[in-house]
Amino acid sequence: MATNEKKKIPVKEELWATPTSPGEEPQLIGSKCPSCGEVYFPKMLKGWCVHCQQPGLEDIKLSRKGKIASFTVIMQPPAGGFYKGPVPYAYGWVDLPEEVRVETLFTGCDFEELKAGKDFTELEPGADVELVIEKVFDDDEGNEVMTHKFKPVKK
Amino acid sequence: MKSVKEMREVVIAGVGITKWGFYEDRDWYDFGSEAILNVLKDADMEWKDIQAAFHGNCYAGVGSGHQCVKEVGLTGIPVINVENACSSGTSALRLAYYLIGTEIYDVVLAFGTEKTWRGPIPSRAFRPWQLRLGWNFQPGNYANDSVEYMKATGATVEDFSRVTVKNRKNAALNPNARFQKPVTLEEVMNSRMVAYPLHLLHCCPLADGAAAVILCSKDKLRRKDKVITVAAAVLTSGVYGEQATPAASQKSLKFPPPMGLAELSAQQAYEIAGIGPEDIDVAQAYDTMTPSELWGVESLGFCKKGEAPHLLREGVFDINGKIPVNTDGGLMGRGHPMGATALGQVYEIVLQLRGEAGPRQVEGAKIGLAHAMGAGPNSSVTILKK
Numbered sequence: 001m002a003t004n005e006k007k008k009i010p011v012k013e014e015l016w017a018t019p020t021s022p023g024e025e026p027q028l029i030g031s032k033c034p035s036c037g038e039v040y041f042p043k044m045l046k047g048w049c050v051h052c053q054q055p056g057l058e059d060i061k062l063s064r065k066g067k068i069a070s071f072t073v074i075m076q077p078p079a080g081g082f083y084k085g086p087v088p089y090a091y092g093w094v095d096l097p098e099e100v101r102v103e104t105l106f107t108g109c110d111f112e113e114l115k116a117g118k119d120f121t122e123l124e125p126g127a128d129v130e131l132v133i134e135k136v137f138d139d140d141e142g143n144e145v146m147t148h149k150f151k152p153v154k155k
Numbered sequence: 156m157k158s159v160k161e162m163r164e165v166v167i168a169g170v171g172i173t174k175w176g177f178y179e180d181r182d183w184y185d186f187g188s189e190a191i192l193n194v195l196k197d198a199d200m201e202w203k204d205i206q207a208a209f210h211g212n213c214y215a216g217v218g219s220g221h222q223c224v225k226e227v228g229l230t231g232i233p234v235i236n237v238e239n240a241c242s243s244g245t246s247a248l249r250l251a252y253y254l255i256g257t258e259i260y261d262v263v264l265a266f267g268t269e270k271t272w273r274g275p276i277p278s279r280a281f282r283p284w285q286l287r288l289g290w291n292f293q294p295g296n297y298a299n300d301s302v303e304y305m306k307a308t309g310a311t312v313e314d315f316s317r318v319t320v321k322n323r324k325n326a327a328l329n330p331n332a333r334f335q336k337p338v339t340l341e342e343v344m345n346s347r348m349v350a351y352p353l354h355l356l357h358c359c360p361l362a363d364g365a366a367a368v369i370l371c372s373k374d375k376l377r378r379k380d381k382v383i384t385v386a387a388a389v390l391t392s393g394v395y396g397e398q399a400t401p402a403a404s405q406k407s408l409k410f411p412p413p414m415g416l417a418e419l420s421a422q423q424a425y426e427i428a429g430i431g432p433e434d435i436d437v438a439q440a441y442d443t444m445t446p447s448e449l450w451g452v453e454s455l456g457f458c459k460k461g462e463a464p465h466l467l468r469e470g471v472f473d474i475n476g477k478i479p480v481n482t483d484g485g486l487m488g489r490g491h492p493m494g495a496t497a498l499g500q501v502y503e504i505v506l507q508l509r510g511e512a513g514p515r516q517v518e519g520a521k522i523g524l525a526h527a528m529g530a531g532p533n534s535s536v537t538i539l540k541k
Binding site: 050071076099 | 272274275276282283284285286287288289290291292294295298299300301302303306347348349350351352353395396398405406407408409410
């Protein structure tokens with residue numbers, strides 16, 4: 001029944017553009033400066049370029065594929081109780097072709113070897129990754145909190 | 156704008172510290188007032204000599220410095236609280252330095268305190284959505300930097316572990332350090348993974364504690380036997396395009412900064428002091444996570460990027476090495492009371508330059524440097540010379 005369906009709530013508005021027609025995929029929304037060319041993610045809500053200190057940033061949709069710049073795997077819940085997702089979890093930075101570095105969670109990784117004290121090879125700098133929109137956790141009202149994540153592209 | 160070099164000379168009148176550790180029955184005003192009494196004794200001064208006080212603290216809240224001062228004396232002097240994350244203490248010192256240098260005051264107290272958490276710091280230097288995504292895990296942000304540093308330089312987790320071994324060995328020679336026992340390389344490597352690739356013993360322990368410094372004009376100095384001059388006290392807060400966690404800015408791929416924040420503060424400090432990194436005899440670097448000591452000493456100009464792990468293995472940063480680093484145990488061994496940490500570094504440099512560092516004394520140390528960073532981001536470099 002539709003009334004039992006969990007509501008999907010983005011962790012932050014305007015992180016990504018939801019597809020409007022079949023065959024489209026979600027894309028992250030960034031800001032681009034028409035003066036200096038700098039690109040930001042997430043988009044700068046005031047439209048202000050911190051690099052050249054000018055107004056007038058424009059929205060751009062960012063490429064869905066990029067390369068891992070760096071990553072970490074967190075082995076215990078962070079302080080404060082804000083994060084209610086699974087542990088371990090991986091996050092880091094992905095470089096996109098628009099020359100912008102995006103901070104992101106990673107998904108599609110197996111942490112069993114790491115938990116067993118073995119070397120971790122699921123993620124590595126330079127590896128190809130692709131955007132997905134996924135749940136982070138269910139909030140206290142039972143809604144699904146959604147966010148952008150990047151997933152290794154299997155070769 | 157006048158140049159810092161036009162200011163009159165500012166000297167260290169005295170230093171004070173408390174033993175850092177976990178105290179269930181003591182709070183920041185208790186350590187803070189103890190440190191103030193200690194620094195007054197060291198400086199051979201009385202509370203009525205103090206004309207202004209700057210207090211570094213991160214988490215104690217409203218009027219935290221006043222709570223310490225009211226345990227010592229109420230003379231109507233201005234007390235100003237300075238929150239600048241892990242650089243709070245030297246941010247307070249810098250204000251004292253400028254106000255004496257410009258002849259507004261002659262004798263000013265800078266002190267720092269913290270009653271810390273048990274476990275990871277619940278940093279609020281993040282946006283609410285970033286907190287919900289779990290990005291406020293301090294070792295995690297350093298872990299990302301570490302993976303990038305390893306990729307760029309070939310540094311290994313074992314290199315990070317050697318920093319812990321060195322600093323814990325030094326801490327065992329420092330009665331005020333939280334940790335009094337050395338650790339072996341195996342113990343560090345076998346400690347549990349916290350944030351890949353960092354293990355627990357790559358992450359600095361918190362501690363409760365306080366440190367205090369009185370600065371003055373040369374004519375007000377009481378202890379004239381060992382005169383130590385503030386050669387530079389620099390603070391820089393953020394450069395565009397540098398990856399600065401937590402949450403300050405992302406690395407710009409199009410416009411990377413010509414110089415990182417740490418390099419910028421070091422360069423300014425060397426310029427003001429009229430010296431170079433080769434003149435430094437002893438240094439306190441910012442080892443909040445052990446890899447940050449390695450890229451820290453590179454940023455300070457002691458060696459080129461990527462050379463620090465190799466030099467560490469050679470013993471260059473040992474107490475009897477060419478550039479002794481974190482002779483008091485650093486954050487790793489001494490512990491990290493955020494508001495007090497940077498002044499704890501200054502305390503150690505003063506002991507070293509006075510020749511009062513006991514079993515961890517660096518022979519013939521004449522010029523010392525203390526570098527603290529932290530959320531904001533901030534980078535502070537203090538250079539002292541005798």
